[in-house]
Amino acid sequence: xxxxxxxxxxxxxxxxxxxxxxxxxxxxxxxxxxxxxxxxxxxxxxxxxxxxxxxxxxxxxxxxxxxxxxxxxxxxxxxxxxxxxxxxxxxxxxxxxxxxxxxxxxxxxxxxxxxx
Amino acid sequence: xxxxxxxxxxxxxxxxxxxxxxxxxxxxxxxxxxxxxxxxxxxxxxxxxxxxxxxxxxxxxxxxxxxxxxxxxxxxxxxxxxxxxxxxxxxxxxxxxxxxxxxxxxxxxxxxxxxx
DNA sequence: GAAGTATGTCGCAAATATACGACATTGAAT
DNA sequence: ATTCAATGTCGTATATTTGCGACATACTTC
Numbered sequence: 344x345x346x347x348x349x350x351x352x353x354x355x356x357x358x359x360x361x362x363x364x365x366x367x368x369x370x371x372x373x374x375x376x377x378x379x380x381x382x383x384x385x386x387x388x389x390x391x392x393x394x395x396x397x398x399x400x401x402x403x404x405x406x407x408x409x410x411x412x413x414x415x416x417x418x419x420x421x422x423x424x425x426x427x428x429x430x431x432x433x434x435x436x437x438x439x440x441x442x443x444x445x446x447x448x449x450x451x452x453x454x455x456x457x458x459x
Numbered sequence: 460x461x462x463x464x465x466x467x468x469x470x471x472x473x474x475x476x477x478x479x480x481x482x483x484x485x486x487x488x489x490x491x492x493x494x495x496x497x498x499x500x501x502x503x504x505x506x507x508x509x510x511x512x513x514x515x516x517x518x519x520x521x522x523x524x525x526x527x528x529x530x531x532x533x534x535x536x537x538x539x540x541x542x543x544x545x546x547x548x549x550x551x552x553x554x555x556x557x558x559x560x561x562x563x564x565x566x567x568x569x570x571x572x573x574x575x
Numbered sequence: 576g577a578a579g580t581a582t583g584t585c586g587c588a589a590a591t592a593t594a595c596g597a598c599a600t601t602g603a604a605t
Numbered sequence: 606a607t608t609c610a611a612t613g614t615c616g617t618a619t620a621t622t623t624g625c626g627a628c629a630t631a632c633t634t635c
Contacts, residue, residue: 347593351509352510356485370468375557376560376561386581396624398625402583421581442548445547463591463622483592486593503613518594533602537610537612538612
């Protein structure tokens with residue numbers, strides 16, 4: 344993102360938006376859910392489960408891997424992808440902190456200047 | 460999103476990714492944090508707080524408003540934007556459910572076929 | 576080593592997002 | 606009424622995302 348003015352924002356804000364962007368496509372949400380549902384680490388027949396071409400799924404996997412949300416180990420001919428649960432837990436905490444900050448703040452009440 | 464194949468995914472997955480996309484830009488994260496920090500509803504001098512032009516900030520506000528994450532009431536000359544805290548709480552629950560699903564699943568352990 | 580399979584990478588086309596200046600609109604103030 | 610300030614909208618340029626076919630790579634198997 345050299346064009347977007349992301350550098351002008353807090354590292355915290357950038358971090359949150361980076362992860363949010365990773366979840367900003369239903370295919371990537373589906374991939375994470377699929378990996379969570381699998382007991383055994385599953386290779387790229389993830390593509391068979393999704394309504395997308397193998398190439399496109401591979402790209403989505405790369406995006407998730409770039410953020411280290413998932414990891415892939417080459418096991419002979421197939422690649423075994425798994426969730427990085429530790430990172431996901433940290434991310435979960437980040438999101439929770441954000442949402443708490445957003446929801447605990449005094450919303451515009453009836454005693455406020457405006458009444459939204 | 461007529462081109463993207465979002466329709467092929469679960470409504471749940473689409474919903475989550477829609478909100479994630481709304482948070483996928485640091486400016487929008489900053490806007491929500493700013494609104495949360497303000498006691499009184501604040502109008503578009505949000506733009507003054509961000510390293511972006513007024514036009515661009517207005518666009519980001521429209522995106523958040525389109526998802527109903529924020530609301531804007533016209534108060535004379537200025538517009539008063541506030542967070543939709545009820546919706547934010549619901550969204551928070553959705554994200555939490557997703558992350559719990561993602562982190563509680565059995566990660567690739569040492570007794571698994573692969574060892575990521 | 577040759578053939579087959581599972582993956583990743585490259586390159587392209589179409590769609591979206593980002594950013595902003597110029598203009599229109601609307602209410603306030605003189 | 607006229608001027609001014611606060612906003613939103615439009616048009617446009619650039620960057621990024623999405624999606625996929627064609628190719629390259631790598632490992633297995635025969």
